[in-house]
Amino acid sequence: MDRVNKFSRARSMRDYWTHLRDMPRARGLDEYREGGNCTFLALAIQARLTKYVKTKLDAEPGTLKSKSGRPLLDYALRPRRVTPMTMSSHSVRDKCGIDIEMVQSLLDRGANPNQQVHLNEGRTVWALFLVSCYESALRNEATKLLKEVWFRVCKLMIRYHASSTAWFSNNTSQPLTVEGILGVL
Numbered sequence: 001m002d003r004v005n006k007f008s009r010a011r012s013m014r015d016y017w018t019h020l021r022d023m024p025r026a027r028g029l030d031e032y033r034e035g036g037n038c039t040f041l042a043l044a045i046q047a048r049l050t051k052y053v054k055t056k057l058d059a060e061p062g063t064l065k066s067k068s069g070r071p072l073l074d075y076a077l078r079p080r081r082v083t084p085m086t087m088s089s090h091s092v093r094d095k096c097g098i099d100i101e102m103v104q105s106l107l108d109r110g111a112n113p114n115q116q117v118h119l120n121e122g123r124t125v126w127a128l129f130l131v132s133c134y135e136s137a138l139r140n141e142a143t144k145l146l147k148e149v150w151f152r153v154c155k156l157m158i159r160y161h162a163s164s165t166a167w168f169s170n171n172t173s174q175p176l177t178v179e180g181i182l183g184v185l
Contacts, residue, residue, distance in 0.1 A: 039067060045075040045106070048099040057109050064110055069119060073111035076102045077129040077153065098149050103156060113162040126157055127166035130181045137184050150185055 041063060044052050057064055064072055079097050107113070113126040123131070133150050136142050142150075154162075166178050 038069070042067070042070070042072060042075045045072055045102060046079045048079070048102055050099060050102050050105060053102065054105050057105075061109065064106070070117060071111070071115050071125050073103070073106045073113065073115070074117060074125045074128060076106055077125060078132045097146065098153055100149065100152055100156065103153055107156065107160045113157045113160055124163065124166055126162040129153070129157070130166065130178060131176075133185055134176070134181045142185070147185060154182065154185075 041053065041056055044056070077098060079099075111125075114124045116122045116124055117128060133142075136146070164178055
């Protein structure tokens with residue numbers, strides 16, 4: 001499907017078919033920037049197609065590190081998306097949002113929680129995940145199930161050497177820290 005769409009639609013990466021959707025709006029420090037580099041694999045990760053992603057990455061291991069823009073792990077950790085239609089099959093699944101098996105499989109295949117995302121002022125994938133959780137917690141959007149998933153993902157990320165120091169800027173006199181954010185969650 002991806003090859004057919006590339007051939008019929010794309011004259012340049014900017015016109016690539018995966019960019020024909022709206023990005024989620026920024027929420028405080030939680031911003032989603034693609035930089036014109038969204039791929040079919042990134043959308044498969046965002047859609048939680050774990051078996052497909054595992055098969056694809058096992059067949060082409062370099063894909064994980066060669067993607068420009070937003071790292072693939074970021075799509076698994078911050079899977080928010082805007083779709084033109086409501087899909088009943090996603091309404092239940094989206095309550096917790098993050099597929100822990102997907103995060104685990106990406107980390108097992110070499111995804112780096114400390115990879116900098118240049119589109120987001122050099123913040124790491126780990127920092128962007130924490131900021132996303134923090135913004136949701138501040139808005140009282142965090143259900144008990146969601147908090148349990150965040151906790152499990154945090155443990156997993158720390159096991160894969162996520163940094164205890166991460167760069168945040170909230171333009172206040174009290175700077176955000178990893179410990180401070182985890183305390184709010």
